[in-house]
Each structure stands twice: as structure tokens, then as C-alpha cells.
Amino acid sequence: xxxxxKRHNVWLVLAALVVVVPFVPLVxxxxxxxxxxxxxxxxxxxxxxxxxVFSGGNRVPEAVMNSLIIGAAATAASVAVGLPAGMAMGxxxxxxxxxxxxxxxxxxxxxxxxxxxxxxxxxxxxGLSDTVFGVFLVHLIPTVxxxxxxxxxxxxxxxxxxxxxxxxxxxxxxxxxxHITLPQAVPGIAVAALFAFLVSWxxxxxxxxxxxxxxxxxxxxxxxxxxxxDPVITSVLAILFALPALVVLVVALRFLKGDDESGVxxxxxxx
Amino acid sequence: xxxxxxxxxxxxxxxxxxxxxxxxxxxxxxxxxxxxxLGPSGCGKTTALKVISGLLAPTSGDVLVDGESIxxxxxxxxxxxxxxxxxxxxxNMSVEENVGFGLRMRKAGxxxxxxxxxxxxxxxxxxxxxxxxxxxxxxxxxxxxxLARALVTEPRLLLLDEPLSALDANLRxxxxxxxxxxxxxxxxxxxxxxxxxxxxxxLADRIALLFGxxxxxxxxxxxxxxxxxxxxxxxxxxxTNFIEGEAKNGSVDxxxxxxxxxxxxxxGETTLTIRPEAVRLDESxxxxxxxxxxxxxxxxxxxxxxxxxxxxxxxxxxxPPHVRLKKGDEITARLPAESLWAxx
Numbered sequence: 001x002x003x004x005x006k007r008h009n010v011w012l013v014l015a016a017l018v019v020v021v022p023f024v025p026l027v028x029x030x031x032x033x034x035x036x037x038x039x040x041x042x043x044x045x046x047x048x049x050x051x052x053v054f055s056g057g058n059r060v061p062e063a064v065m066n067s068l069i070i071g072a073a074a075t076a077a078s079v080a081v082g083l084p085a086g087m088a089m090g091x092x093x094x095x096x097x098x099x100x101x102x103x104x105x106x107x108x109x110x111x112x113x114x115x116x117x118x119x120x121x122x123x124x125x126x127g128l129s130d131t132v133f134g135v136f137l138v139h140l141i142p143t144v145x146x147x148x149x150x151x152x153x154x155x156x157x158x159x160x161x162x163x164x165x166x167x168x169x170x171x172x173x174x175x176x177x178x179h180i181t182l183p184q185a186v187p188g189i190a191v192a193a194l195f196a197f198l199v200s201w202x203x204x205x206x207x208x209x210x211x212x213x214x215x216x217x218x219x220x221x222x223x224x225x226x227x228x229x230d231p232v233i234t235s236v237l238a239i240l241f242a243l244p245a246l247v248v249l250v251v252a253l254r255f256l257k258g259d260d261e262s263g264v265x266x267x268x269x270x271x
Numbered sequence: 272x273x274x275x276x277x278x279x280x281x282x283x284x285x286x287x288x289x290x291x292x293x294x295x296x297x298x299x300x301x302x303x304x305x306x307x308x309l310g311p312s313g314c315g316k317t318t319a320l321k322v323i324s325g326l327l328a329p330t331s332g333d334v335l336v337d338g339e340s341i342x343x344x345x346x347x348x349x350x351x352x353x354x355x356x357x358x359x360x361x362x363n364m365s366v367e368e369n370v371g372f373g374l375r376m377r378k379a380g381x382x383x384x385x386x387x388x389x390x391x392x393x394x395x396x397x398x399x400x401x402x403x404x405x406x407x408x409x410x411x412x413x414x415x416x417x418l419a420r421a422l423v424t425e426p427r428l429l430l431l432d433e434p435l436s437a438l439d440a441n442l443r444x445x446x447x448x449x450x451x452x453x454x455x456x457x458x459x460x461x462x463x464x465x466x467x468x469x470x471x472x473x474l475a476d477r478i479a480l481l482f483g484x485x486x487x488x489x490x491x492x493x494x495x496x497x498x499x500x501x502x503x504x505x506x507x508x509x510x511t512n513f514i515e516g517e518a519k520n521g522s523v524d525x526x527x528x529x530x531x532x533x534x535x536x537x538x539g540e541t542t543l544t545i546r547p548e549a550v551r552l553d554e555s556x557x558x559x560x561x562x563x564x565x566x567x568x569x570x571x572x573x574x575x576x577x578x579x580x581x582x583x584x585x586x587x588x589x590x591p592p593h594v595r596l597k598k599g600d601e602i603t604a605r606l607p608a609e610s611l612w613a614x615x
Contacts, residue, residue, distance in 0.1 A: 161355065161357065164346075164353070164355075164359075165353065165355060165361075165417075166361070166372070166376075167326065167346040168324050168326070168347075168351060168352055168353035168421075169347075169352060169372055169373035169376065169420065169421070170347045170348075170350075170373045170376040170377050170424060171347055171373075171376045172345070172347050172376075175376055179372070179376075180361055180363075183363040184362065184363060
């Protein structure tokens with residue numbers, strides 16, 4: 001191992017510390033029994049927080065369930081919409097393409113409060129407010145643009161020549177898509193789906209506005225705990241909340257590694 | 272299985288108002304024939320090939336196979352297998368699965384398909400690589416697999432779009448021989464797109480020379496050397512000597528004197544051409560000879576290229592290296608009557 005490589009490793013360790021250190025107090029708090037001001041570390045450890053959160057008799061299971069259901073549904077729906085959108089924007093040149101991309105991105109550029117107020121009124125009229133279905137619908141506002149843009153960059157890297165080769169060998173357009181295009185897009189689709197799930201999972205404002213307090217998700221419990229005065233419960237919920245992000249990170253790295261076409265994660269090439 | 276291909280008045284442009292990429296192209300390709308579409312890049316040869324394959328719908332004109340128009344037939348049912356410059360092997364499949372792809376799309380039985388795939392791999396000498404991934408193969412191996420993948424579908428038309436031009440020189444020659452042998456054995460009606468005139472000459476039964484989307488000449492390879500149809504065709508095949516003159520009574524008056532042609536020219540203004548390798552040195556004088564000055568010499572190992580000047584006309588001559596002339600030498604050049612050809 002030469003000096004340059006060693007120095008490189010030092011930077012890696014530093015970078016890892018920057019990411020990991022902020023979580024240390026969180027983990028400590030989650031297992032703290034007694035931790036008063038001047039002490040550097042908790043004087044006593046306990047599982048009180050975890051017992052309370054998982055003991056039932058509270059809304060944690062309901063919130064986790066809601067978050068999972070809404071997240072899964074929003075992921076499926078935004079991939080279903082984002083896949084054809086990404087194929088069109090990545091694979092073809094057409095008129096007003098820039099404008100179309102802008103319109104697709106608009107929901108994540110406009111502050112959600114501005115549009116959701118109006119959407120709320122419509123949802124009330126349609127009977128969609130205060131329902132899980134309504135919250136799922138409104139989560140699509142931020143998730144669809146993310147998946148569409150990620151999938152655009154996936155399909156921008158494909159030239160369509162493979163499909164032409166497949167067609168000349170006897171594959172119908174559907175078969176060419178099914179056997180050639182789709183398998184090559186799987187890593188990119190997986191990354192887009194994970195992004196969509198994370199965006200939905202961490203949604204607070206949209207859920208509060210449309211769910212109106214009847215649809216409880218994990219972020220809502222976390223927010224109310226954070227504004228209370230029990231840091232132990234807050235820390236346990238925060239760790240619970242961060243868990244999917246960690247899983248996603250590991251899975252995403254798995255998908256991107258060993259595959260040279262790591263252009264998937266780059267949001268660089270929308271046109 | 273083998274089919275006759277007819278292209279009738281085919282024109283294509285990619286957008287309205289743009290120039291035609293192919294204009295009014297008509298070609299007949301006989302069953303089992305190997306035709307090269309030759310021309311510089313942008314001459315419309317690939318466009319023509321894509322129209323035949325069905326990947327592109329032409330602006331006007333028709334494509335017929337065995338007398339029936341195939342324009343309404345989608346590419347997957349034309350049985351026109353294509354091999355491209357890039358191998359375009361499917362990265363998510365093994366070599367064996369790649370070659371079997373066409374059969375699988377046609378829902379061929381597992382046993383039949385396995386046998387045909389093994390045969391095809393053996394033909395291109397890639398048996399033993401069946402379970403490799405495309406990424407683990409060299410460029411030449413990939414192209415051989417791509418060829419097997421096309422042939423295994425028993426195509427009526429074999430369409431080759433510069434399949435050898437991405438390979439290095441040695442490999443290219445080996446692949447040429449393989450392509451030619453497989454085409455002969457299988458009897459596929461073949462259209463081969465290339466910008467390399469040597470490749471076209473080696474492989475094709477007939478060459479269609481395209482410039483700017485228009486057919487310049489369609490004939491056997493020999494004809495392009497022996498009796499080119501136009502100045503452009505002659506130049507593309509390396510004939511760089513053009514002598515203006517006027518034909519009358521079986522000979523042509525030129526600045527070099529009266530030149531006799533074995534193959535007569537129709538009376539009137541004409542341009543004579545002769546290949547550099549046909550120009551002779553002839554101290555004894557005689558028919559069609561004249562004094563000339565060597566104005567430059569370039570040694571190329573197996574040949575020496577000279578520029579000769581005579582009566583204001585510059586002639587290029589390619590002579591064997593044992594004749595060594597220097598710049599400024601006064602010589603007598605001869606243009607053999609049987610090698611002169613009158614254009615237009």
C-alpha cells in the first residue's frame with residue numbers, strides 16, 4: 001500500500017465519521033435510562049423507549065403500517081407513470097421536450113403548501129381528504145417527478161439499437177421491450193422505486209394537510225414526539241424512521257456495484 | 272428459403288423539406304446473390320438497409336420479396352436478419368441465449384432450438400463459448416456470435432451493416448472469409464453495406480455504388496475497374512487519370528495526341544480514363560506513347576506512385592518498385608489501347 005492510497009483511506013474514514021457521528025447521540029438517547037446535563041454519557045441504560053414504542057396501546061403499529069402501505073402504493077404508481085414518461089423523454093426527441101420536462105419537474109419546484117391547499121379543497125369535495133387513498137394520491141406529487149427524471153436518465157443511455165437488433169431477429173415491439181429493454185433497465189427502475197419510497201416515507205406536510213390528523217404516519221408521530229419532552233421516545237422513533245433509508249442505501253449500492261453502467265443514479269441527463 | 276429482393280424507386284427523407292437520404296433507388300438482388308451497397312458515409316446506404324429491414328418506412332417507393340411488397344409487414348415478420356457494426360449482443364443473456372433469441376421469439380421447440388444454436392455456434396467457431404456473457408468476449412468473437420444469431424433464424428434476407436468495420440485489419444480479413452463462406456453455404460440473399468471498396472470487391476457478386484442517395488453504378492466488381500460508369504465511380508475505385516478529348520473515327524484527339532481505344536467511344540466530347548497501374552513506360556515508342564516528365568515519386572514498398580506531366584496533363588502511374596525513376600526524369604509513357612475507357 002503506497003502513501004497516496006493511505007491518504008485516500010484517511011479521507012474515506014473522515015467522510016464516514018461526518019456521516020456517522022451525528023447519529024451517535026441519537027443511538028445513545030434511544031437506549032438511555034438516565035442522562036442529565038453535565039454528564040458526557042448516559043449514567044444508566046435501559047430499553048424503556050423501545051418497550052414503550054413496541055408495547056402496543058399506542059399508534060406506532062398503525063403509523064408504520066400506514067407509512068408502508070402508502071409508500072408501497074406511491075412507489076408502484078409512480079414507477080407505473082414514470083416508466084413510460086422516462087422512456088419517452090430519454091428515448092425520443094420530440095417538440096417541446098424541454099417544456100414537458102419542466103412540467104414534470106414543476107411539482108418538486110413549487111412549494112407543496114401552495115398547491116396542496118387548493119388540492120385539499122378539491123379532495124374535500126370528492127371525499128378524499130382524511131383517507132389513506134387521498135394521502136397516497138397527494139404523495140404522488142413529489143414521487144412521480146423523481147421517478148420520471150431518474151428513469152429518463154436510464155433510457156437516455158439506451159440507444160434503441162438493441163431493440164432494432166431484436167426486431168430484425170423476430171421480436172415484436174412488446175417482446176423487444178420485455179426481453180431486451182426492461183431487463184437492462186431493472187437496476188435503474190429499482191433505484192427510482194427506492195427513491196420514490198423514501199420520498200413518500202418521509203413526507204410530513206402533505207400527509208398532515210390531506211390526512212387531516214385521521215391518517216397517522218410515522219413522520220407525524222415523530223414530529224409530535226419531537227415537540228414533546230421525551231428525547232428517548234423521539235430517538236427510538238427517529239431510528240425507526242431512518243431504518244428504510246439505510247436499507248435503501250445498501251440495496252441501491254448493491255444494484256449499482258458490479259454494474260459498469262452506474263449512470264443510473266446521475267440525474268444529469270434529462271434531455 | 273432464399274428470396275429475390277427488388278427495390279423499386281425507393282426514396283426516403285427523414286424530415287419534410289430536408290434533402291433525400293435515398294432518392295429513386297432501384298435495385299434487383301437475385302436469390303443467393305451477395306450485393307454490396309457501397310459509398311462514402313452519408314450516402315444513404317444504411318438508410319436503404321433500414322428500409323429493407325422494416326425499421327424505417329420509406330417516403331416513397333416499394334420493396335418486394337419474391338414479387339410481393341413487404342412494406343406492410345412489420346420487421347419481426349420480414350425474416351430479414353440484420354448484423355450491425357456494433358455486435359449489439361444482449362448483455363443480459365449468455366452467448367447461447369443470444370443466438371437462441373430469434374428461435375425463442377418464434378416459439379421454436381427447446382430441442383430443435385438447442386440443436387440449431389449449437390450448429391450455428393460451431394459454424395462461426397464459437398462452440399465452447401456458449402455460457403459466456405457478451406462482455407467476456409473480444410470484439411471479433413462478439414461479431415461472430417452476432418452473425419450466428421442472425422443466421423440461426425434462417426433469414427430470407429441477410430442484411431449486414433458494416434459488420435466488419437469495427438474490427439482490426441487482420442481480424443477483418445478472417446471475418447470476410449467467414450462471412451463469404453457462410454453466405455455461400457446458406458445461400459442467403461445478402462445486402463452488405465460498406466464504405467470500403469476493397470471489402471465490397473472481395474465479398475460481393477455485384478456492387479451498388481451510391482453517392483448522395485443516388486445510385487451511380489450497379490455492376491460486377493470488375494466493371495468498376497474496367498468500365499466505370501462515371502468519373503465519380505472511377506475515382507472512388509482509385510482511377511485518378513482523366514483526359515479530356517474529342518472522339519472521331521475510332522480514336523480520340525487529346526492534348527497528348529491521338530489515342531486509339533480498343534473499345535470505341537461514341538463521337539463527340541469525351542473523357543478518357545485509365546487506371547494508374549495500367550500506365551506503361553515504353554522507350555520504343557509505338558501506339559499511344561508520348562514524352563512525359565516525372566514530377567513526383569512516392570515509394571510505397573510494393574509499388575512506386577509517380578506523377579507524370581505531359582503537354583499540360585498530369586497523369587498518375589503506379590509502377591513496380593524495380594523501375595526507379597527520379598523527379599525530373601524524361602521518359603516515354605504509353606497508355607495501352609485496351610486499358611483506356613471513354614466515360615459518358
